Amino acid sequence: MGKNDTAWETLFERYDILSHIAQTGFYEIDAATIRTVREPRLMSKFDHHTNLPDIFRRHGLCILPISRSRYIIGPFHAYQRMNYDAHAKPTRVHFPAHITSIDPSNLYSESVALHCAYVCGMIDDILGEPSLPTISGRMSSSDFSFTIRTEGGANQCISVSKSQIEIDAGYESAHSFLVVEAKNESTSDFLIRQLYYPYRLWQDKLNKRVMPVFFTYSNDIFSFFVYEFEEVSNYNSLRLVQQRDYVIAHEEITLDDIVYVLDSTPTVAEPTVAFPQADTFLRLIDLLGLLVNRDLEKDLITTNYSFDKRQTNYYTAAGMYLGLIDRYVDEHHAVCFRLTPRGRKIMALPYKQKYLAIVTTILEHAVFQRVLREYMATGALPDISRVVEHMQACGVYGIDAESTYRRRAQTVLKWIEWIIGLQNQ
Numbered sequence: 001m002g003k004n005d006t007a008w009e010t011l012f013e014r015y016d017i018l019s020h021i022a023q024t025g026f027y028e029i030d031a032a033t034i035r036t037v038r039e040p041r042l043m044s045k046f047d048h049h050t051n052l053p054d055i056f057r058r059h060g061l062c063i064l065p066i067s068r069s070r071y072i073i074g075p076f077h078a079y080q081r082m083n084y085d086a087h088a089k090p091t092r093v094h095f096p097a098h099i100t101s102i103d104p105s106n107l108y109s110e111s112v113a114l115h116c117a118y119v120c121g122m123i124d125d126i127l128g129e130p131s132l133p134t135i136s137g138r139m140s141s142s143d144f145s146f147t148i149r150t151e152g153g154a155n156q157c158i159s160v161s162k163s164q165i166e167i168d169a170g171y172e173s174a175h176s177f178l179v180v181e182a183k184n185e186s187t188s189d190f191l192i193r194q195l196y197y198p199y200r201l202w203q204d205k206l207n208k209r210v211m212p213v214f215f216t217y218s219n220d221i222f223s224f225f226v227y228e229f230e231e232v233s234n235y236n237s238l239r240l241v242q243q244r245d246y247v248i249a250h251e252e253i254t255l256d257d258i259v260y261v262l263d264s265t266p267t268v269a270e271p272t273v274a275f276p277q278a279d280t281f282l283r284l285i286d287l288l289g290l291l292v293n294r295d296l297e298k299d300l301i302t303t304n305y306s307f308d309k310r311q312t313n314y315y316t317a318a319g320m321y322l323g324l325i326d327r328y329v330d331e332h333h334a335v336c337f338r339l340t341p342r343g344r345k346i347m348a349l350p351y352k353q354k355y356l357a358i359v360t361t362i363l364e365h366a367v368f369q370r371v372l373r374e375y376m377a378t379g380a381l382p383d384i385s386r387v388v389e390h391m392q393a394c395g396v397y398g399i400d401a402e403s404t405y406r407r408r409a410q411t412v413l414k415w416i417e418w419i420i421g422l423q424n425q
Helices: 003-015 017-024 031-035 040-044 054-058 110-119 122-127 193-205 255-264 281-293 298-304 309-321 341-347 351-363 366-378 384-394 402-424
Strands: 027-030 062-065 070-074 079-081 091-093 131-140 143-149 155-161 164-173 176-183 189-191 209-218 221-229 238-248 325-329 335-339
Touching (some): 003 017, 003 040, 003 054, 017 027, 027 031, 031 040, 110 176, 110 209, 110 221, 122 131, 122 164, 122 176, 122 209, 122 238, 131 176, 143 193, 164 193, 189 193, 193 209, 209 281, 255 351, 255 366, 281 309, 281 325, 281 341, 298 309, 298 335, 309 325, 341 351, 351 366, 351 402, 366 384, 366 402, 384 402
Parallel strands (some): 091 238, 176 209
Antiparallel strands (some): 027 070, 062 070, 079 189, 131 164, 164 176, 221 238, 325 335
């Protein structure tokens, strides 16, 4: 169990929290009480449903702040599912030649990615008129009340008084105010509070349309999910208005580029680490991006980003298999991960060179070369059984069961699909 899991188990048992929720529908807890087991900031910030402590997920619970020092726990529908439009073609934009303080090949913090989006005209394009950046950072919410849907289907009324909120960016135009929550990773959901509390604050302050936007920067794609709250006092009335994707114009990757890498990359001996089981290669790229700015504890990856415990294990192991991530134990005996020198060098490259270098790290492993060559020869990916034959012929490490071979073979196919798809971006 992670540190948050253990700490919340202690609090739930000490204060009989489940019984209180069963009787009244919710439980209020203050920061001082939480601090008896762990820092409240670490115990209450769960941006994605998968970040919730085990006891919350087992009982369908969430936690929301209601002031600077108090929180409410209950069976609330607090998260919004989201889906990326796989068929959306990103709008190509040009990076201004006179801007030298932003490196478009090094956008591994949310703030820098947003600054880049602004100078490239993405924000103005969404607003439909010129805008200026006006706010960011921590501030206090207004006093307001709202209803939120519960697991039982009923609505719970919650009152908030001067809760601390953090806004990644706000942009104001003549007729609108766009408020942004930003993530440097793709994700499957987000905590609605991150948009709703800022929306309520600025909805009361301004006589303009307030546009809540969830933004992700992943795989060099800038994705903006533009929402509206159809009912001001209804937390769950969030509706997606549009998704807008952008990409900075770059030198495109062609099939000839991929073939060249395939033909010029020598294979290496299989490493004595687990053969990867990590089907969504973009998630590995997200993880590499997160590690550019700092090393991360294993527990921190699970609690702060859109990875559950199993995914953290799978994707860190996949990065180690490719020689891009190192695992170490720090002075506090915590398991940590960092980029290898090769990983750091690759992540600093411009778009085309970066992705072809990542392709090289994959194709250094014989099984991936064999499967890609078969695709090039036949025009179709081989089936799972055929991939298993290639894996067995290449002597991949640490697999002894047929079912495990087949699961890992699925990863091989997904990674080859990712390589092939690079030519269409």
